Amino acid sequence: MINKPKGTQDILPQDSPLWRKIEDAAHRVCAAFGYQEMRTPVFEDTSLFQRGVGDSTDVVQKEMYTFEDKGGRSITLRPEGTASFVRSYIENSLYANPQPTKLYYLISCYRYEKPQSGRLREFHQFGVECFGGTTDATDVEVITLALRFFEELDVKDLVLNLNSIGCPVCKKEYNQKLVEYFKQYEDKLCDTCKERLYKNPMRIIDCKSPICSEIAADAPKMIDHLCADCQEHFDKTRAYLDALKVPYQVNPNIVRGLDYYTRTVFEITSSSLGAQSTVCGGGRYNGLVEELGGKPTEGIGFAIGLERLILILKNQGYSAVTEQTPALYVASIGEEADMFTQKLVFTLRSKGIHAESDLCGRSVKAQMKYANKLGAKFTMVLGEDEIKRGTADLKNMETGETQSVSLDEDTIYTMIK
Numbered sequence: 001m002i003n004k005p006k007g008t009q010d011i012l013p014q015d016s017p018l019w020r021k022i023e024d025a026a027h028r029v030c031a032a033f034g035y036q037e038m039r040t041p042v043f044e045d046t047s048l049f050q051r052g053v054g055d056s057t058d059v060v061q062k063e064m065y066t067f068e069d070k071g072g073r074s075i076t077l078r079p080e081g082t083a084s085f086v087r088s089y090i091e092n093s094l095y096a097n098p099q100p101t102k103l104y105y106l107i108s109c110y111r112y113e114k115p116q117s118g119r120l121r122e123f124h125q126f127g128v129e130c131f132g133g134t135t136d137a138t139d140v141e142v143i144t145l146a147l148r149f150f151e152e153l154d155v156k157d158l159v160l161n162l163n164s165i166g167c168p169v170c171k172k173e174y175n176q177k178l179v180e181y182f183k184q185y186e187d188k189l190c191d192t193c194k195e196r197l198y199k200n201p202m203r204i205i206d207c208k209s210p211i212c213s214e215i216a217a218d219a220p221k222m223i224d225h226l227c228a229d230c231q232e233h234f235d236k237t238r239a240y241l242d243a244l245k246v247p248y249q250v251n252p253n254i255v256r257g258l259d260y261y262t263r264t265v266f267e268i269t270s271s272s273l274g275a276q277s278t279v280c281g282g283g284r285y286n287g288l289v290e291e292l293g294g295k296p297t298e299g300i301g302f303a304i305g306l307e308r309l310i311l312i313l314k315n316q317g318y319s320a321v322t323e324q325t326p327a328l329y330v331a332s333i334g335e336e337a338d339m340f341t342q343k344l345v346f347t348l349r350s351k352g353i354h355a356e357s358d359l360c361g362r363s364v365k366a367q368m369k370y371a372n373k374l375g376a377k378f379t380m381v382l383g384e385d386e387i388k389r390g391t392a393d394l395k396n397m398e399t400g401e402t403q404s405v406s407l408d409e410d411t412i413y414t415m416i417k
């Protein structure tokens with residue numbers, strides 16, 4: 001037997017209603033906030049993520065599914081959605097429309113990570129990206145959209161963690177301070193972080209190795225080194241959140257694992273998730289559009305991990321079993337009756353009625369047993385006599401009542417709908 005690849009999941013029929021509920025909530029909330037759905041390819045040119053997400057990130061260094069296609073191109077399965085959306089925004093000239101451009105997505109992503117609860121190699125994200133929103137209120141719109149989505153699904157006990165990681169100007173000075181700090185511990189850092197020390201020291205703060213995390217705990221914090229403009233942006237964002245009475249905590253340790261962020265970064269965490277407690281991560285990326293070949297354009301977004309969201313909902317005791325029970329099961333005896341049954345079932349289905357019939361060559365008794373198992377609301381048995389007469393007994397399975405009805409689709413439709 002061939003099993004599914006490590007770190008992947010089958011979404012089984014019993015889980016589909018919950019996935020649909022989540023997706024429906026995403027569509028509804030985005031509509032209210034004026035965000036439009038967009039879809040991009042599952043795979044992209046590898047250089048998009050190298051340049052977009054950043055060469056010294058874990059995602060690019062260790063986790064990408066990269067391969068050469070038959071034409072010799074280097075292709076990567078998308079590890080996230082932002083870089084692809086920026087590419088598409090530029091390539092399709094979406095900047096030519098009145099700004100901001102407000103987009104959302106429901107996508108699968110691929111990262112070669114060590115699988116554990118809440119960490120998969122194929123996972124799904126609901127995310128939004130807002131391009132060309134220049135005011136501080138944009139940050140708040142995006143953050144509150146995420147919160148509104150969780151509220152729509154009645155997700156409890158979430159914490160919004162907020163931080164600012166500054167702009168290239170203040171980051172440059174801060175990076176020097178970080179290098180000075182980490183240099184003292186250079187020997188103890190993991191090999192990857194030794195390399196990062198002079199290239200991108202902020203990534204050390206994000207390193208998952210226990211020794212690096214311990215050293216990073218006392219490293220200088222970006223929030224204490226913001227330039228005046230970044231400080232003002234952060235203060236105003238907080239003032240908006242306060243005005244909207246959105247609870248949050250400032251968490252100076254949030255640096256995010258991807259290189260494109262500037263200024264506002266945020267993560268929404270849940271205590272019911274264990275080690276992988278972040279269900280939503282996002283922030284501003286004011287330099288990314290330009291980095292990928294577009295005009296300077298401000299951007300901000302987030303992505304929510306849907307498998308993690310499902311873990312929270314299940315831990316909260318949510319069980320979405322909206323079974324698909326047929327309105328009518330038509331049992332048949334013999335070939336002629338079966339032909340009639342198939343036509344009847346097809347016509348009722350065309351009218352939107354969930355009707356079922358036998359596809360396994362069962363006996364009438366077994367067909368009725370199966371109809372019971374399916375939870376059919378009405379049943380009917382068709383044989384030669386019924387077809388000749390043009391009438392049959394329609395049984396209400398809840399009350400046990402039986403009624404003779406004409407075998408004409410409109411009559412049956414009216415009786416069972």
Ligand code: HAM
Pocket residue numbers: 079080081082111113118119120121122123124125127128129257258278279280281282283284300301302303304305306307308
């Ligand atoms: P991220 O923090 O890498 O950000 O991922 C966002 C969310 O995706 C995480 O908080 C988590 O819930 C989920 N996630 C990430 N990796 C895995 C995994 N291996 N298994 C299961 N779930 C996972 C981004 O992807 C950014 N593109 C978000 C963003 C959008 N920033 C601005 N716009």
